[in-house]
Every structure is written in C-alpha cells, then in structure tokens.
Amino acid sequence: MDRIKIVGGNQLNGTIPISGAKNxxxxxxxxxxxxxxxxxxxxxxxxxDVEQLIRILTNHGVDYSVNGRREEQSQRYSRTIHFTARNIVDTTAPYELVSKMRASFWVIGPLLARMGQARVSLPGGCAIGTRPVDLFIDGLKALGADIDIDNGYVNATARNGLVGNRYVFPKVSVGATHVLMMAAAMAKGQTVLExxxxxxEVVNLAECLNAMGARISDAGSSTIVIDGVDRLSGAQHRVIPDRIETGTYAMAVAMTGGDVLLEGARADILESALDTISQTGAEITQVNSGIRVRRNGSGINPVDVTTEPYPGFPTDLQAQFMGLMTRARGRSKITETIFENRFMHVQELARLGARISLSGQTATVDGVENLRGAxxxxxxxxxSVSLVIAGLAAEGETMVHRVYHLDRGFERLEEKLAHCGAQLERVGE
Known part of the structure; x- marks a missing residue:
C-alpha cells in the first residue's frame, strides 16, 4: 500500500493546474x-472515485471511451470521456460496487426516471457519519415512486412513470438535490424543490441536463423548478474546476509561504473560503488565468470558522483549515455543522505536535510555533490532505499512510506540489 513521504520546510512557488471537480x-x-x-x-x-463510477455505469450497460490525455502530453491536459447508455442492461446496482463509494447510490434517480425501476444497494463511502438516504427516498416517493428496503437494498418502482410534485428538503442535501433534479427532469408535469x-456542482448538473433537453430553472437558488420532458438527448458539457482542490492548495501556500498560481481556478465559486484564507494573512488575487495565492513568510493569523451549506464555508475544507490553524499565532475555533464524525484527523494532527481540544462539534486549536514530522x-x-498540509510545514519527515484516500479526490497531488518545490514523494510499503 502506497505512502507519501514529506520533508517539510519548503515554500511553494510556481503553478498548480486545478483539475475538474470530482463532486x-x-x-x-x-x-x-x-x-x-x-x-x-x-x-x-x-x-x-471516477474509475469506480465508470465500473458501476458499465455494469448498467454504459459504453465509454476516453480521449484527450496521452502520456507524452503535459499533465495539464484534462480528459474527455464519452458515455453512451444506448441500452440499460441491468437496473441493479450491487453491494460490492456501491459499498465502495457513496455517490454511486445516485444512479437510483436516472434509473427510475428512464426505466421505471431500480434496485440499489445502500451506500458506503467515507466514515464521516451516518449520512442516511432518507431524503432521497422521501423525495422519490413524493414523485410517485414505490419504495421498500429489503436485505440492504432499496427497491424502487414507478411503473407508470414519475409525476412532478412539490418537495421541501427537511435539511439541505447536495446528493439528494442531484438525485431529485435528475429524476424530476423526466417526470410528468412540474416539480418544485424547496x-x-x-x-x-448542482448548477453544473442543471446546465448539463438543460443542454440535454431538460427544462430546469433557478438552480443555484434554494428553490429549483423543473418541468419534466419525455426524453433527453446527448450533449457536450464541461466539468467545472474543483473548488475544494483550489481551497486546499490555497491553504497549503498559506501554510508554507510562497507564491503560487492556481491555474484555471474560479474565485466566484469559493468566495467564503477564500475570504477566510485571506484573513489568515495570505494574499489572494483573481487573475485572468486563475487565482494567485501569496504569503511572504509572516505569521498565520488565527481565524474562527463554522462549516455551512453553500455559499458558506465548505465542510470539505474543514480538515485542511484545521491543519493550517495548527501553526496560527493564537487560538482558533472550528465548528462542524454538516457531518457528526468529521474530526477524525485531530488525533493524527496531534501526533505532529498540534494542540487541539474537542467539545462536541467544536475544535479549539491553539497554534504552535513548530510542528514535528511523524x-x-x-x-x-x-x-488525509490536512495531514499533507501540516507535513509540508513540519520539521523533519512525515509519512502519511493509507493515501488511497487521497487518490479518491486529488489528481496527481504529489506531482503538483513537488513541481512547486515541496519535498514529497509516493513510496511503496
């Protein structure tokens, strides 16, 4: 099993191309x-995660082809993938596939909309809380689906098709919004999601569905209106740049000091996090080619933060920000409101010398002058990436184990950081 070895202390300088967003x-x-x-x-x-989802889609009968990246080309070249689901050969998403990645549960919406039936295993994924699927099930029931759960599978049918309805999410859920928006796109009549x-990422999906012939309006607001259509066609669409990767590398520069261009990044989809990072003392500038992040070696300011649904501070950047705050000049408080078990990195950061105490959903971080590799x-x-950020500034060597977690969401992380002067490499066991 691979590990990443980091020798801390180097500033980051150069260019990091931002990949397409996994989410x-x-x-x-x-x-x-x-x-x-x-x-x-x-x-x-x-x-x-992309490769795992391709395996799941091919299980349903989707053909795919890849072009756009060859080994001799720059790593900045992204991939273009063509997906064709001419014939759905299986409406079951089995446990052995779905258990490896939670988002694969989302196939239930399109399968119901197009085929009138779906049998999907209850999901797996990261161990950061229960993240139940009740919102998905209740929403699909509101659109006329008959659903029961048996032997760990959700069995859903809509033999006469889904029917538009008004549905109010009891709590904000990105995944459930994705699923109900896709399902409602081919339902009879109008659906209003409140x-x-x-x-x-919700807006990006709505734009793609509309390019396919859907009639979705007001995505990006808290009320989305969908007028169902009989069928959707093919389309060509571009994945937005990864705002979580953008925020992660911005925090890495804020941690180490230096000057890095995050090429292709979009400031408009990460305003809250960029504002927070600016408060720590980093200088963030939007330029034509992306976002420039600089810190001249001055100390890191402590900043309190609370995770919130968009447009608030993202839960997916909470761990990274905690890593940054471990070397702040003073005390900061980080409150997690989205997932109940998302402080598992605290004990590992403590191994590097961080001083963090927990009380319920709030972590109090007393910054230290130096971290030590471990x-x-x-x-x-x-x-996992919060440990990389801390390791970049720690004295001596940090060895990060179980980096397969990183491979789920960060494309060529060690190559991108090393290209900017970080001393890190992937090593085998």
Whole structure:
C-alpha cells in the first residue's frame, strides 16, 4: 500500500493546474444513464472515485471511451470521456460496487426516471457519519415512486412513470438535490424543490441536463423548478474546476509561504473560503488565468470558522483549515455543522505536535510555533490532505499512510506540489 513521504520546510512557488471537480463529475457521469445518446464530458479528473463510477455505469450497460490525455502530453491536459447508455442492461446496482463509494447510490434517480425501476444497494463511502438516504427516498416517493428496503437494498418502482410534485428538503442535501433534479427532469408535469442545495456542482448538473433537453430553472437558488420532458438527448458539457482542490492548495501556500498560481481556478465559486484564507494573512488575487495565492513568510493569523451549506464555508475544507490553524499565532475555533464524525484527523494532527481540544462539534486549536514530522494515518479523503498540509510545514519527515484516500479526490497531488518545490514523494510499503 502506497505512502507519501514529506520533508517539510519548503515554500511553494510556481503553478498548480486545478483539475475538474470530482463532486461535479460524478453526478454528470450518472446523468448519462438518462439518454440513449452520447453524453460527452470534458475536464474529467483521473481519480479513483471516477474509475469506480465508470465500473458501476458499465455494469448498467454504459459504453465509454476516453480521449484527450496521452502520456507524452503535459499533465495539464484534462480528459474527455464519452458515455453512451444506448441500452440499460441491468437496473441493479450491487453491494460490492456501491459499498465502495457513496455517490454511486445516485444512479437510483436516472434509473427510475428512464426505466421505471431500480434496485440499489445502500451506500458506503467515507466514515464521516451516518449520512442516511432518507431524503432521497422521501423525495422519490413524493414523485410517485414505490419504495421498500429489503436485505440492504432499496427497491424502487414507478411503473407508470414519475409525476412532478412539490418537495421541501427537511435539511439541505447536495446528493439528494442531484438525485431529485435528475429524476424530476423526466417526470410528468412540474416539480418544485424547496430548500435545495445551492452548490456550484448542482448548477453544473442543471446546465448539463438543460443542454440535454431538460427544462430546469433557478438552480443555484434554494428553490429549483423543473418541468419534466419525455426524453433527453446527448450533449457536450464541461466539468467545472474543483473548488475544494483550489481551497486546499490555497491553504497549503498559506501554510508554507510562497507564491503560487492556481491555474484555471474560479474565485466566484469559493468566495467564503477564500475570504477566510485571506484573513489568515495570505494574499489572494483573481487573475485572468486563475487565482494567485501569496504569503511572504509572516505569521498565520488565527481565524474562527463554522462549516455551512453553500455559499458558506465548505465542510470539505474543514480538515485542511484545521491543519493550517495548527501553526496560527493564537487560538482558533472550528465548528462542524454538516457531518457528526468529521474530526477524525485531530488525533493524527496531534501526533505532529498540534494542540487541539474537542467539545462536541467544536475544535479549539491553539497554534504552535513548530510542528514535528511523524508517521500519521489518513482516515478519510479530506483528513488525509490536512495531514499533507501540516507535513509540508513540519520539521523533519512525515509519512502519511493509507493515501488511497487521497487518490479518491486529488489528481496527481504529489506531482503538483513537488513541481512547486515541496519535498514529497509516493513510496511503496
């Protein structure tokens, strides 16, 4: 099993190309199930989660082809993938596939919309809380689906098709918003989704579905209106740049000092996090080619933060920000409101010398002058990269174990950081 070895102390200087967003690519890929024509997606990142979802889609009968990246080309070239679901050969998403990645549960919406039936295993994924699927099930029931759960599978049918309805999410859910938006796109009549997620990834999916012939309006607001259509066609669509990767590398520069251009990044989809990072003392500038992040070596200011649904501070950047705050000049408080178990990185950061105490959903971080390298264990995707950020500034060697978590969400992370002067490498056991 691979590990990443980091020798801390180097500033970051240079250019880091920002990849396509994993959290946008996955629902876009799943939308390919909704048409018998080809859906072409540009700027798809090469990630373990993307490859796993391709395996799931091919299980349903989706054909795919890849072009756009050859080994001799620059790593900045993204992939273009063509998906064609001409014939759905199986409406079951089995446990052995779905258990490895939670987002694969989302196939239930398109399968119901197009085929009138779906049998999908209850999901797996990162161990950061229960994240129940009740919102998905209640929403699909509101659209007329008959659903029961048996032997760990959700069995859903809509033999006469789904029917538009008004549904109010009891809490904001990005995944459930994706699923209900896809399902409602081919339902009879109008659907109104209230208290919907406002994330840029939701907007990206709505734009793709509209390019396929859907009639979706007001995505990006808390109320989304969908007028169902009989069928969707193929389309060509581009995955937005990864705002979580953008924020992660911005925090890495804020941690180490230096001057880095985050090429292709979009400031408009990450305003809250960029504002927070600016408060720590980093200088963030939007330029034509992306976002420039600089810190001249001055100390890191402590900043309090609370995770919130978009447009608030993202839960997917909480662990990374905690890593940054471990070397702040003073005390900061970080409150997690989205997932109940998303502080598993605290004990591993403590192994590097961090001073963090927990009280319920709030972590109090007393910044230290120096961190010290140590062996640490990644527990989930975002926690793993927080350990990398801390290791970049720690004295001596840090060895991050279980880096397969990183491969789920960060494309060529060690290569991108090393290109900017970080001393890190992937090593085998």
């Amino acid at each position: 946008a690519a996955l629902p876009l890929m799943i939308a390919a199930l909704m048409t018998d024509e080809t859906l072409t997606l540009e700027n798809v990142p090469h990630l373990a 208290n919907a997620a406002r994330e840029p 062996p640490v264990m990644a527990t989930d995707l975002r926690a």
